[in-house]
Amino acid sequence: MSGNTKARTRRFSTWTTRRWLRAGVAVSLTVLTLLGVTGAWVLGRTESISDTLVNTKSPALSTSFRLESALLNQETGIRGYGLTGTSDFLTPYQQGLTDQATHTETLTRLLHGDAARLRDLTAVQDAVATWQERIAEPIASSPAGTTSPLITERAAEGKETFDAVRIALSSQQDRLRADRARAVQDLSDTMTLRNWVFTAIALVIAALTVLVFEGLRRGITRPLEQLGADARTIAAGTFEHPITSTGPADLRRLSGEIDFMRRRLVRELAFTEEARLRLDAQAADLQRSNAELEQFAYVASHDLQEPLRKVSSFTQLLQRRYGGQLDQRADQYIDYAVDGANRMQTLINDLLDFSRVGRVHHELQSIELETVLNRTVSSLSVSIEESGAEITHDPLPPLVADHTQMGMLWQNLIGNAIKFHRPGQTPKVHISAEREGDLWRFAVTDNGIGIAPEYAEKVFVIFQRLHTKDAYSGSGIGLAMCKKIVEFHGGTIAIDPDYRDGARITFTLADEPPRATEISTMPEAVRDGAVSSA
Known part of the structure; x- marks a missing residue:
């Protein structure tokens, strides 16, 4: 029985x-x-x-x-x-x-x-x-x-x-x-x-x-009811609480499947927590490493200024005093040295400007972008006159931003648009601005040689160049600096891949940055030096 x-x-x-x-x-x-x-x-x-x-x-x-x-x-x-x-x-x-x-x-x-x-x-x-x-x-x-x-x-x-x-x-x-x-x-x-x-x-x-x-x-x-009570207990955060299997076979099977999901969720949460801790540690290490690299870049470039200035001064003096007195090869070598020293000086200055973004800045204040743009166009008057460039723009809104960095942003974008023009064609640059939700979307459009879609991300990496120094001058820092400035102000920047008649660079800025950005913690002497150099 x-x-x-x-x-x-x-x-x-x-x-x-x-x-x-x-x-x-x-x-x-x-x-x-x-x-x-x-x-x-x-x-x-x-x-x-x-x-x-x-x-x-x-x-x-x-x-x-x-x-x-x-x-x-x-x-x-x-x-x-x-x-x-x-x-x-x-x-x-x-x-x-x-x-x-x-x-x-x-x-x-x-x-x-x-x-x-x-x-x-x-x-x-x-x-x-x-x-x-x-x-x-x-x-x-x-x-x-x-x-x-x-x-x-x-x-x-x-x-x-x-x-x-x-x-x-x-x-x-x-x-x-x-x-x-x-x-x-x-x-x-x-x-x-x-x-x-x-x-x-x-x-x-x-x-x-x-x-x-x-x-x-x-x-x-x-x-x-038991299943609901167990689910509410788990939803409240007690993920170790097991699901009790009772009732007919299908309800027990459902309880088992939910308990399997719970156990898998516990494993995933444990793995996620472990990964988060690792990421936090890596982020802290990366942040510390980036801060050290920025400090190193600033200190290295700042300390290189004086010896490089001497090298440049003496090579130029050597060129003026002994130019034409030595053989042709010696004059060529002296030209190479002067050109290299000048390029090195430009590169160090650009590197200093890049390292200052997000670390050394003026107080955020309300500025008129049109005023900043007009000053930038005035500072680029020589290259504009030489190339015959036409600069037009839509009405630009006032923003709360860093006045100096906005000037550097316009200078790099307009300067690149003029520099990379098509041979024998008058450069035309247009700056547009339109409201997009809580942001302003800006676009700098030119009729130059353009940027291939496969290089849309590469151009924003520091020291990445698409052309040789002989074809187009520059240090490869300009667009990387633009990206850093825009992101510092809470926006994004990208190449418009659908535009084919030149290049169009779009970026977004808020009426006011989402949070105040503080100067990175660094030795007081170095920070003071950065401010004085600015």
Whole structure:
């Protein structure tokens, strides 16, 4: 038994919610169908017995009594006529004959199909026929006005034959009365059974209702509530809390899948936390390294200024004093040295400017970009006049920004647009500005040689050049400095890859930077030197 019980338990444990519901519905419908069929049978039985009692048993007994009354009327009329000869006594007799025929026909119809009761009716009819033949009809046919001699002659026979009628009627009525009593008892028993059946139906329905609600509570509601409670506990941050698997197989499977997700989430969170800690450490190291590199770049370039200035001064002095006095090769070497020193001076100055962005700046203040742009165009007047460049712009908005850095931004963008023009073509530069949400989007568009899409990111990397120094002069720092300035002010900068008639550089700036940028922590002497150099 123990093994069979365990086997059944294992089998039921694999049932899903749908299967439990189907089984419950099937059992409930079966029980209700059986009870309904029983109830219908009881109701039909009650109706049948009631119909028999009302339409057959009771009317048959009543009709038997009426038949007895009609026969008594006949006997009374015949006896009175025989004794007095008065014709008035024949009236009850004749009415009794009529009523007898009517009641006999009614009884025959009511007792149709009941052979025993029909035999009782036949016995009554036979007894009545004997009495009428021997007594009633001969006396009724006697002349009126005189006493019939037959009333005296056949007095004993008349009493005997009519007593036979009474006995037959009494026997018939006793049986009809017994039949009616049995029908009444059957009706009472059937009604009792009906009451019990409908009580049982009500109790079964109530029990099924309780079982259904209890089954739903235990099989669905309670597991779902437990699952919801576990999920809320996990959602509150207790990710180590396990999911309890209860209920039918599908709900247990769902709980298992959610618990698997929880365990995977715990692993992912642990991995993410570990990765975040590593990234924080790497970010701190990178920030420290960048600060050290910026400090090194500034210090190195600042310390290189003086010896480079001496090298440049003496090579220029050597060129002026001894130019043309040495051979041609010596003059060429001196030119190389002067050009190299000048390029080195430019590179160091650009590197110093690049290192100052985001580290050394003036206080952010409201500035007019058009004013800054006009000053920048004025400072580039020489290159603009030499190239014949045309500089146009849309109305520019006022912003809260670093005045100096905005000037460096315009200078690099416009300077590059003029520098990289097509040979034999007049440079045309247009600066546009349009509102885009909370930002302003600016675009510097030229008709120059353009920038291929594959170099759209490379041009913003420091020291990255797309052309040789002989083709186009420069240090490769300009666009990298523009990127650093724009990002310092909370914006972004990019090359428009869809523009093909030159180059278009777009960047965004807010009306005010999202947060104030502080000068990087560095030795006070170096920071003071940077400010003084600016």
